[in-house]
Amino acid sequence: MSDTPFPRPGGLTYADAGVDIDAGEMLVDAIKPLAKSTARPGSEPSLGGFGALFDLKAAGFVDPLVVTTTDGVGTKLKIAIETGRHDGVGVDLVAMCVNDLLAQGAEPLLFLDYFATGRLEIDSARRVIAGIAEGCRQAGCALVGGETAEMPGMYAGGDYDLAGFSMGAVERGHALPYLDRQSRGDLIIGIASSGPHANGYSLIRKIVQASGLGWGDDAPFARDHSLAQALMTPTRIYVKPVLPLMKAGLIKGAAHITGGGLIENPPRCISPGLKAEFDWDAWPLPPVFRWLAETGGVEAHEMRRTFNCGVGFILVAAPENAEAVLAALLNAGEAAFVCGQLTAA
Numbered sequence: 001m002s003d004t005p006f007p008r009p010g011g012l013t014y015a016d017a018g019v020d021i022d023a024g025e026m027l028v029d030a031i032k033p034l035a036k037s038t039a040r041p042g043s044e045p046s047l048g049g050f051g052a053l054f055d056l057k058a059a060g061f062v063d064p065l066v067v068t069t070t071d072g073v074g075t076k077l078k079i080a081i082e083t084g085r086h087d088g089v090g091v092d093l094v095a096m097c098v099n100d101l102l103a104q105g106a107e108p109l110l111f112l113d114y115f116a117t118g119r120l121e122i123d124s125a126r127r128v129i130a131g132i133a134e135g136c137r138q139a140g141c142a143l144v145g146g147e148t149a150e151m152p153g154m155y156a157g158g159d160y161d162l163a164g165f166s167m168g169a170v171e172r173g174h175a176l177p178y179l180d181r182q183s184r185g186d187l188i189i190g191i192a193s194s195g196p197h198a199n200g201y202s203l204i205r206k207i208v209q210a211s212g213l214g215w216g217d218d219a220p221f222a223r224d225h226s227l228a229q230a231l232m233t234p235t236r237i238y239v240k241p242v243l244p245l246m247k248a249g250l251i252k253g254a255a256h257i258t259g260g261g262l263i264e265n266p267p268r269c270i271s272p273g274l275k276a277e278f279d280w281d282a283w284p285l286p287p288v289f290r291w292l293a294e295t296g297g298v299e300a301h302e303m304r305r306t307f308n309c310g311v312g313f314i315l316v317a318a319p320e321n322a323e324a325v326l327a328a329l330l331n332a333g334e335a336a337f338v339c340g341q342l343t344a345a
Contacts, residue, residue, distance in 0.1 A: 019150045023122055026122055031133075035133065041058050042054050042057075043109070054144070065175055068167050069097045071100065072163050073089050073162050074198055074202070075201040077161065078201070085228055087127050088233070089234075090113075090127075090130065090132035091132075093162050094132055094139055095235035098139040098166055099238055099258075100258075101166055102238055102239050102246075102254065102256065102313075103313075104175055107239075108139045108166055109142065111135075111164065112143075112166075113132050115162060116154070118150075118154065119152065119158055121158050124160075125160075128160075132146075138240070177254070178253065182270065184274065184342055187316070187341050187342075188316060188342070189315040189338055190336065191314070193310055196289075198235050200306045203296070207298075211295050215227050219231075222288070238334075241333070242313065244328070245325055245328055250317055255313070255314050257311055258308075260305060261304050263304050264305060266314060272345070275342070275343060275345040276314075276341075276342065285309060286310040289303065311339060
């Protein structure tokens with residue numbers, strides 16, 4: 001007689017507890033081609049292992065510093081879940097991480113994601129991860145792995161949350177900001193955002209609720225777009241147009257305009273004793289932000305410390321380099337403009 005503690009077949013299974021192992025394996029198979037499409041020098045994405053290796057030498061680095069970031073998408077996911085618009089939030093996830101790497105002057109190299117849900121729905125999960133792969137291609141980094149966690153009881157039904165982790169590198173001595181090189185009169189160059197990106201969505205959702213509009217209604221600020229479609233525009237990824245300018249030594253500092261807006265983020269890249277003085281009339285407030293301000297009765301300072309207000313990334317450059325920086329950004333298809341300067345604090 002066997003002394004095994006396991007009962008005969010027919011007992012409870014993991015599926016009975018709400019976790020579908022087979023669905024998880026099907027998702028891995030579905031996303032392997034997506035990961036493979038992001039391969040770059042130094043990495044060979046191969047999902048299924050316990051870890052991922054990256055060869056910095058093969059990526060062209062000589063004496064690199066490793067830079068790491070992590071972030072999420074926040075309550076923008078609530079709109080994705082409520083409307084079924086899952087395709088762009090993966091781009092948001094990558095953007096929130098790799099744009100932070102860029103602010104340090106680092107080249108994004110690899111990316112990993114964490115996808116947690118109450119019930120794994122293969123189609124929506126695949127669409128989310130397809131967006132992550134697209135974001136990685138835009139940033140030039142490899143999607144080398146991730147984790148899918150099905151946790152019934154932690155999340156309701158098909159609700160899900162995302163977290164992203166990215167690694168980049170910069171040669172020693174070239175990490176931004178160059179605080180000791182900054183001086184009064186240096187110019188602040190803004191690069192346009194595509195909308196609210198992935199910040200301030202708790203306030204956005206409250207304003208939408210107060211407006212009485214539904215997600216499927218026409219957006220008052222965007223022609224031929226529903227409200228959900230307009231507000232789900234993915235975050236811009238600035239790596240490809242900006243990184244060459246950094247490598248050329250034209251940039252003294254950079255900031256990704258995320259939570260904290262144009263009030264709290266610029267000081268993170270500016271030398272003590274100096275401050276950012278914005279010319280708030282240097283660019284028109286995009287229609288989406290004008291609508292949010294008017295509909296929600298949001299004051300100017302609150303708008304500027306909550307949203308990017310049309311400026312997704314800023315660069316600090318010497319006046320003599322500003323023309324070259326602007327020309328390069330415009331040639332790369334970016335909307336860029338001088339929006340302020342450094343003054344004494």
